[in-house]
Amino acid sequence: MTRILIAGGSGQLGRALIAHPWPDGVTVVAPTRRELDVADADAVKAWLQASPVSAIINAAAYTAVDRAEIEIAAAFAANALGPAALAEGARAAGAPLVHVSTDYVFAGDGSAPHEVDAAIAPLNVYGASKAGGELAVRLGQPRSAIVRTSWLVGAGRSSFVAAMLRLARERPVARVVDDQHGAPTIATDLAAALATIALRMAADEAAPAGLFHFANEGDTTWHGFAAAIFAELAARGMQTPRLETISSADYGAPARRPMNSRLSTARIRRDYGVIPRPWASALPRLIDGVLGDRT
Template sequence: VQVSTDYVFAGDKQGAWEVDDPVAPLGVYGASKLGGELAVRTSGARHVIVRTAWVVSAHGNNFVKTMLRVGAERDTLTVVEDQHGTPTSAADLAKALATITVRLVEDEAAPTGTFHFSNAGPTTWAGFAREIFAQSAARGGASAAVKGIPTSDYPTPARRPANSLLSHAAIGAAYGTQPRPWQDALSDILDELIGAKK
């Protein structure tokens, strides 16, 4: 079971990426992850590759924790609003990977190949930030106004796909996996970081 990324796609499609859409990474990171996919596929081993995107949790460094930290220091933040995707709870991803792994071990006929997993529902980085602060404020945590900006105003060393939306059709058909809305997953993360809503 290998975890891969939305970065294998160019990000120029309208709508969600299907597992069999053409890949065209924009940079070294995406190319290296695609190289890993190809190595797994050509190994001859029974395998599942799961592509994911925008992974966050209550642990480590990630977008949610960065927003809470910076939001506690500033009244207004600028966040990219022309990159689209879906946040993914690391805990939800782990559950999906565990389900797949157990099935692969116990059932020789378990589906193999490439699948996508993220939480459900589209947003932008700015939309994600606004929801983080809305839910944080409801818990008595940090809150800040979010001003959306174009990617061109926030250059980064690695180009990100403009569209990272991943279709869940394949993983739903093969494993019955129906991801929950990203807002619900975010709520669990904030419960762990800040506490329950007041």
């Protein structure tokens, strides 16, 4: 029997991991925060001793990018100390750790996709806290895979797709940033990639470790992504707002964002055979899921 521990099961990625069609013989356990505080190293060790697992996937994170600018301690507690505790516990238990990170560890310079070994230089507190988590995992459990992703979207009420649906229903005009470039990542697709890595690391001690990137295929902007969403809504006979562009500077978010969030997926393709599909091909089903969640 293969047991996979999922930390952060209540988030949009955690829910996608729980719902993933795992192979026969695989059991997924996703304790709540009350049942297991992943930032408590002693609690993590005790839990793993009492409930051994084959691998750990850490999808827990503080993701309020703008609020992190004033809630610095909370961001670092979740995004750096939590992974540190999980890495310490995983190493003591002999379990590989698959940890999710972000494109926000990069400054976002240039226009080429960031390679996994490119220098990191976060622009905001959230990115810095995630960079701290990466370092903690790499040092705390060498048998780990850190998977950076970008622009994660799922069927939950807090996703970008859900936000665009609200705009379509409530406003005649939508102004969306058009100078940040990257690729949306569908939560179910990222969950499948993480599952592939975790199962292989659980079965093979020589499975590749280190840094990886995963994002769906297709270079766009947030404005371009919004346009694709509204086109899908219009095709369903729904009203859509007039879409206008706005710069990041004019939008005025408290936290600076990288202008280039493109990620090279060459290593995850080579080492794990994970081939990301175009985000545009996954969008219709994702929108169906968001709409279904609101009926």
